[in-house]
Amino acid sequence: xxxxxxxxxxxxxxxxxxxxxxxxxxxxxxxxxxxxxxxxxxxxxxxxxxxxxxxxxxxxxxxxxxxxxxxxxxxxxxxxxxxxxxxxxxxxxxxxxxxxxxxxxxxxxxxxxxxxxxxxxxxxxxxxxxxxxxxxxxxxxxxxxxxxxxxxxxxxxxxxxxxxxxxxxxxxxxxxxxxxxxxxxxxxxxxxxxxxxxxxxxxxxxxxxxxxxxxxxxxxxxxxxxxxxxxxxxxxxxxxxxxxxxxxxxxxxxxxxxxxxxxxxxxxxxxxxxxxxxxxxxxxxxxxxxxxxxxxxxxxxxxxxxxxxxxxxxxxxxxxxxxxxxxxxxxxxxxxxxxxxxxxxxxxxxxxxxxxxxxxxxxxxxxxxxxxxxxxxxxxxxxxxxxxxxxxxxxxxxxxxxxxxxxxxxxxxxxxxxxxxxxxxxxxxxxxxxxxxxxxxxxxxxxxxxxxxxxxxxxxxxxxxxxxxxxxxxxxxxxxxx
Amino acid sequence: xxxxxxxxxxxxxxxxxxxxxxxxxxxxxxxxxxxxxxxxxxxxxxxxxxxxxxxxxxxxxxxxxxxxxxxxxxxxxxxxxxxxxxxxxxxxxxxxxxxxxxxxxxxxxxxxxxxxxxxxxxxxxxxxxxxxxxxxxxxxxxxxxxxxxxxx
Numbered sequence: 001x002x003x004x005x006x007x008x009x010x011x012x013x014x015x016x017x018x019x020x021x022x023x024x025x026x027x028x029x030x031x032x033x034x035x036x037x038x039x040x041x042x043x044x045x046x047x048x049x050x051x052x053x054x055x056x057x058x059x060x061x062x063x064x065x066x067x068x069x070x071x072x073x074x075x076x077x078x079x080x081x082x083x084x085x086x087x088x089x090x091x092x093x094x095x096x097x098x099x100x101x102x103x104x105x106x107x108x109x110x111x112x113x114x115x116x117x118x119x120x121x122x123x124x125x126x127x128x129x130x131x132x133x134x135x136x137x138x139x140x141x142x143x144x145x146x147x148x149x150x151x152x153x154x155x156x157x158x159x160x161x162x163x164x165x166x167x168x169x170x171x172x173x174x175x176x177x178x179x180x181x182x183x184x185x186x187x188x189x190x191x192x193x194x195x196x197x198x199x200x201x202x203x204x205x206x207x208x209x210x211x212x213x214x215x216x217x218x219x220x221x222x223x224x225x226x227x228x229x230x231x232x233x234x235x236x237x238x239x240x241x242x243x244x245x246x247x248x249x250x251x252x253x254x255x256x257x258x259x260x261x262x263x264x265x266x267x268x269x270x271x272x273x274x275x276x277x278x279x280x281x282x283x284x285x286x287x288x289x290x291x292x293x294x295x296x297x298x299x300x301x302x303x304x305x306x307x308x309x310x311x312x313x314x315x316x317x318x319x320x321x322x323x324x325x326x327x328x329x330x331x332x333x334x335x336x337x338x339x340x341x342x343x344x345x346x347x348x349x350x351x352x353x354x355x356x357x358x359x360x361x362x363x364x365x366x367x368x369x370x371x372x373x374x375x376x377x378x379x380x381x382x383x384x385x386x387x388x389x390x391x392x393x394x395x396x397x398x399x400x401x402x403x404x405x406x407x408x409x410x411x412x413x414x415x416x417x418x419x420x421x422x423x424x425x426x427x428x429x430x431x432x433x434x435x436x437x438x439x440x441x442x443x444x445x446x447x448x449x450x451x452x453x454x455x456x457x458x459x460x461x462x463x464x465x466x467x468x469x470x471x472x473x474x475x476x477x478x479x480x481x482x
Numbered sequence: 483x484x485x486x487x488x489x490x491x492x493x494x495x496x497x498x499x500x501x502x503x504x505x506x507x508x509x510x511x512x513x514x515x516x517x518x519x520x521x522x523x524x525x526x527x528x529x530x531x532x533x534x535x536x537x538x539x540x541x542x543x544x545x546x547x548x549x550x551x552x553x554x555x556x557x558x559x560x561x562x563x564x565x566x567x568x569x570x571x572x573x574x575x576x577x578x579x580x581x582x583x584x585x586x587x588x589x590x591x592x593x594x595x596x597x598x599x600x601x602x603x604x605x606x607x608x609x610x611x612x613x614x615x616x617x618x619x620x621x622x623x624x625x626x627x628x629x630x631x632x633x634x
Contacts, residue, residue: 256552
């Protein structure tokens, strides 16, 4: 499909899309040769080139190895824009603003809970609403509470008993994006979100109980308090209907703004406005609100995960030590300072299906991780494994401190369903020692392992390219899916 | 490449109502209509067919819908977005669409359906949003066509 996009090999893990047509800069794709052949089959390289056409782009339009065809920006896309000359694009953040991942460690070993997995998974499935239209009956936010969630993020959750003070330091931006202004979030968005705090939603979102299967970097693992055989929990979800509505609202405004500011759009979904404009300032303030809602969503889910474990295993919180390792965002635009050609510059970094990966000694990462770098959490598919990485100096130099975010789809949802047809997927997974509960039969078929690239291949590319460093591999034991 | 095609045996030889198209992460559809109204109705039916089988929806409730947009293609996104909003906030699954006014910038309709009941409705896939990616609404040789990509 993207045969017309020329790609030049830089080295085994880097591919350049030369500047042509309206492109203002080159494209850079991180992938190995086999992956690139697959990537060329859809329109994602064209999307990398399209992003390179946007005004004020600094450095290259980049794509991580989990790149696949998105809408507007490719999934796996990273692009930074100058604060004076550049733009912000709601489509470059995505509908699920601050979709992200958090990892909890524990004092338990996998072998101690193995026999409890079905009970645990069933209890998690009961306690955490999941699937299309999932709502919480026990947490309905009033308008005032909603404003507080949007403005304060995780701090709101903590002041209402959802979590501990220690959680706060282990969340990107400490669980609150600055500059949030609830008055820039529409009533519609609030209406969509008010019963959705503490719910998983549908699609690829999940809560997964697993264990540390392999360590690649003992020192970093120690800093992250991870050990072989340790039971872990991953939570993957975002800002639910509230975020979708914020994105939708501002895309509509940006469509008008793009015309007003004479911005040529290769695709309407890339609509944007200058970062100096009123439209952009309002979007940033609303996006921060949606991001804070997402942080709070993962935080409240964490609370119910902890409660579920305590109930099922009849253990106290101090014995379980279900502590937060870290929480990362992978659909965001952030205002950050980066060194460009030796000079420090404030930029707006879009990460659409990409994770921040800041190196050791960064001011923006917790004290405990200063020596090893920011933890980066890369979920794989439900039948295989996930990875824990840390950020690197290489990422800071090349990708504005960014790396991959997941496995990346290989098959469309329809193709996946076809592959799954006639198979008892839940049973197959159970035979592999993975107990799965899903809200919809469709979701489980759409999310089969074969639908995704092998996350090991993705992680190996970023590891070898030096824009992320492997620390640990996690293997699932039990999963609840939306 | 169409995935599933829903045929309409029209007397004037216009065969299609809507069909689904491949997209790696998400799903798209093309909708057709002899008139612009029919196009908007078929697109709405395509949207709800992603969620559930239409034969399981009964027309028990109705709502009035009015949307406005700067251009015809954006009106399509606003229309579908409004219907998705009704599903997201009220659990409404819709099947009957009666368009009263339709111009380049404005659409008024009465829509009919019922509240989702998980005992009777098996939700196939969730829809996050209606995107503007590769969006078009146009007329070709007397046939109206639209393409819409959904974020799932």
